[in-house]
Amino acid sequence: MIVNIILLAFLLTTAVYISRITILFGAVMIYGIYSLLCATMFVVLDAVDVAFTEAAVGTGISTILMLSALSLTGSRIEITHKRKPIMALCASLGLGAALLWGTSDMPHFADASAPANLHVAPYYLEESSEQIGIPNVVTSVLASYRGYDTLGEVVVIFTAGIGVISLLGRTTRRRED
Amino acid sequence: MTTFLGLLNYWVVIALMMTGLYIVIAASNYIKKIIGLNIFQTAVFIMYISIGKVSGGTAPILTGQPEIYSNPLPHVLILTAIVVGVATTALGLALIVRIRSAFGTIDDHDVRESVNE
Amino acid sequence: MNALTPHLSALQIILPLLAAPLCTIFRLPRVTWGIAMVVGVLCSFNAIAILEQVQSSGTIIYALGGWAAPWGIEYRIDDANAFVLVIISVINVFGILYARTSIPAELSEDRISWLYTAWLLCFTGLCGITISGDVFNVFVFLEISSLSTYVLVSFGTDKRALTAALRYLIVGTVAATFYVIGIGLLYALTGTLNMADLAQRLPEVTAHRTVLVAFGFITVGLSIKMALFPFHTWLPNAYAFAPNAVTAFLAGTATKAAIYVFMRLVLTIFPAGFFANSTIAYLIILAVGILGAFVASTIAFFRQDLKQMFAWSSIGQIGYMAIGLGLATSAGVAASFLHLFNHALMKTAVFMAIGCLFVATGSTTLNSLKNAGKRMPWTSAAILIGGLSLIGIPFTTGFVSKWYLVTAALELDMWWLAALVLAGSLVTAAYVWKFVETAYFRTDSNTTYTRSEAPLSLLIPTWILVIANIYFGINAQFTGTQALRAANAIFGFSS
């Protein structure tokens, strides 16, 4: 529990720090840290697969992509225009208020009898070893029970890939030079 | 106290979401906006994983012994969501790079100005 | 063929999903077009077959991977989404047919194959959203369609296409995240993601405030996706700067799928009466719809670029669909479905005609339109008929939509709403008339005009849709019946 609270505190600090910092490079690096903290958080919450992915993606790929974009755009510092972020404040406060109000009677954190943990999930834990025979339930659900979602996920990646290639890539003209 | 601990995770997650959304809207630099977007999404990921946490549970990798496992379904969903997130980030950054080439800036404010001229 | 029958719903996704990677492998523009076209046609027939199957033997339930819901993901197709599926698939075919000539005019040769890949992926995403019976799966396919839409928009010739795409990306991602928050909260309360299951389990927990907040998040998220006023900010530029064929395709399909999901979630999944009983919720939707219809149409009037003008018009028309939905009666929802179909027909036709204009004159501004009525009579007439349809002139589909919507409002004795809907037509008439005057009545009789009509390969798909517009305006029996069935399906899901 303690670890949990400390991590949350760190997460909050880094997030707020990112919103204040004007040096883009710094923002990206701290985002990397934020992401790593998230990954740790996921481990604490028993989501090892998610933690692994978050570490690889958030800390790794995302940060590298952002750094490459930074270097390509050649910008280091966010030019701050004197824009009054009232809109932003309202939106984020509205979001916060709505969620705070709405979550206040949500099933409590880590409650084993919360509906989320009662209906579908136990089925996976109980049946997957017989039906699929793989110890990692996450993999079973990911690849088989909800394999269609994963197919979608691959397609999303594929879409992003062709998007980036079509935007940045030098496709057939490569042979000319 | 139980309410406090029971909902603390959600509260912090809400604060993170607020920060993320604030950055997305308030920041004028596109890269900063993308970072904000990532923070926002990641906060949602934590929310999902928190929903699936069971006290005293372990990672849902079956060991053969009767044990309490955390809920695997949110994990699966978030794995997908993370991938979607990184795909969006990659595409967004590529667009930003092109915008830099086309407009000479990656600042929303400047871009708007240059278009209005 | 009989062996395929149980798998029709899966084929709708599989076909474009196989075709998209093939386009990446065979990167010749003509080949990729051919693949897209063949798949488009097959999918249309498939969608029609699905509609027939639904009507002959009821709701189709297809458990993907053999795992029954709620453990696995299922397709669940009834009258409502089968109808939307047909709309999307058919519009897609015309879009691709049109793209053959339209796209090379705007894009360099080496990028065309990427465009068709993205197009097919977008189509996959839209079909996926429409037929899925799982709320999280909807998110995944929503993202497929969204990401590919960003890519498609970024292909536009104007450099502003890039910023339009990026802004759409940012807003769209926030929207998707809102949606994910919403379904996360629902999951926390019910432990399920399956739509039918949710519809069954939600009534037990309606007392929770969380349900209301989840409802709010889902509503806002999807409102952004369907460009409901005031969450429409991404749409005008995205439509205005995307390649013409893409605009035509998106205008007829993308927002339509989002509206369908919106209806499905708001009216089917949330416990019966949750929405209708919550007076505030439906008054808000009605208000937003009316406001959107008026404000967007007014803004459209002040646009000088035709693509922007009709993009704003789309926002206004989505307002009308929201009104029908907000009535929360089966007549109202039927009106929305009918308008969904009709608007897809007319807006696609209009954007295609604008594309013809672009090919012929290299511009889409109002100023380039002078004498257009004589220089390109077919193109102008297509825009004119599409415009008249938007106003709701008799003999066009728009009239049928208005008729149903007003009747639906009168059924609830909301005569003020009926009057407002009709008054909205006048605002629409204002901007359509701006086009008519420029194209037909700002003629310099002294200067001789040269005929510069767009190529036939563009005009034919455009005019097929225009004629469909008139046909379904005169004979609304088919569409009316389908829309009513669709509306009943939206309400009678859990039974």
Place this chain on the structure above:
Amino acid sequence: MSIAQYALLLSILVPLGATGPISLFSRNPNLRETATIAASVITFTLVAVVYYSVKHGIEPQLTLIEPFAGVSIAFRAEPLGMLFALMASFLWIVTSIYSIGYMRGHHEQNQTRFFIFFAVAISCTLGAAFAANGFTLFLFYEALTLSTFPLVTHKGDDKAKKAGRIYLFILLGTSVGFFLFALIWTWHLTGHLDFRAGGVFDSSHSRTVLNVLLVLYAFGIGKAALMPFHRWLPTAMVAPTPVSALLHAVAVVKTGVFAILKICVYFFGVDLLASLGTHYFLAYVAAFTIIATAIIALRKDNLKARLAYSTIGQLSYIVLGTMTANAWGIVGGGMHMLMHGFGKITLFFCAGAILVATHKTEISQMRGIGRRMPVTMTAFLIGSISIVGAPPTGGLWSKWYLLLGIVDTHEWLLLCALILGSLLSAIYLLPIVVQAFYPATDNTTEVNEAPLTMRIALLTCSAGCIVLFAVPDFAYELMSNIVDLGQH
């Protein structure tokens, strides 16, 4: 299908089909005009065939298509529509002949477009006349608005375009905002929109709703130019004179009052109408319109503008007659539709003839013009008398029945308005003729008439006014078929 049914359908299709040959012969004016006249004669013949059938008690009807449940595009030649169709198709022949002289004499642009849209407008008018239900009526009503728009903006200058916008805005606005609304409401209440003798509403429908509906219909049919929705008519006078003559004195405005008549008779039914209450309100609006427009007309120096305001007033007579909600008033209204049609078209033809021959538009310039254009001004005199409602013209009969109807209501103020209106119309029309035969200021006495075709047309119409004085029976018979005159 019987011959009458074919004739009914063809009478609507022939003018539409005529656009083909007209556009085909765009380079050869003579052939083009021949096509127009041929089409108009054929159309009139077809309408006459239908009339023959109606006269013998068989009302041909046919349904084309049913777009929604209970709402179809269908035609039926009932007596009221028959009367209207006879008038419109006959006057089309006359106007076609007149247009030839006018368009050439006045060197108008885009003559082919003019003849095409003219034919389309006639087709729409006949469609409206034969409409068997409210939906069909609305369709052709709207189509008529759209097809006459190019005619109004024919000149293409800024003034014409502005006029076109007002025209479209008021007509479309009222029709979509009120008329369509009322129609959908009616459909919602009754489940169909068919015109049925005796009306479609009954005591089960809320009085309040029916009152609202009546007001919506009366104002929604903007073509009837009831104040305050009359502005479009004077502005539409920028159109070429044949357009003003046929469309804005006959086809378009008469479609308006015709629609009101038809809806009052066949949706509400005379008895129900009389029990509503708002019909008095509408009658007073009409009476006010009569007096107000007569006063405005007095102050207008532009001949066409004066005629336009006169038209608005005369239309209100018909509305007034309808809203008396008794048999005489409705018979009078129907007959006034015919009588005023002939009278007013004569006047407009004369205005056009004066314009072509002397290029004069203002009344103050027309002093002595009678000496130069005796034929024209004689016709003008006859037309004026018909409008005033004095013998020996048909106008007498319609005014007479209107009077009977109003007397029946015991609303003396309305009676005063009717009489005062006639008096005022005499004051603003007759001095023009009198003044015309004064010696001109420039003392030119040579006869300088308009082209022959125009003279033929205006003589035909003025002769019509007198003929109708002699044989008004056919119109009376038709009208008496639709209302129950037994109570008198």
Place this chain on the structure above:
Amino acid sequence: MQHHLVLNLVAKILIPFIILFALYVQFHGDYGPGGGFQAGVIFGAGFILYGIIFGKDLAVRVVPLPLVYCMTAVGVLLYTLVGVAGMLLGGEFLNYSVLLPDSIAGQHLGILLIELGVGITVASVMISLFFSYAQYTHRDEQQSDNQDR
């Protein structure tokens, strides 16, 4: 960076291990955390490291660009076709149980194949992202001219 000796040496030693680890993650996903996606990322990262240190020209020579583009598609195709195979063998789309007579073995095979598909696509997308970004630097200015047309 091509001439940095230490870096070259470290990379040469490290990269095979990274690839090996990627393969481990790929095929061990059934038992522990990991799977196609993570493996693809790691594999891609290994290759990107190669590209950064030895230069993209050399990297392109190892894996030609069109091949990478094709591979992004191959992964998706593989995944979908496994699903279709399930359909052809009498099950539903993505039903692995029917792939082999024994349903559990079928599930194993199916999961193995689709994870492979995921891995292929993810790895090749990562590599093509890298190439896209890396190449773009060289035509930054030229691009801005093209854009204004």
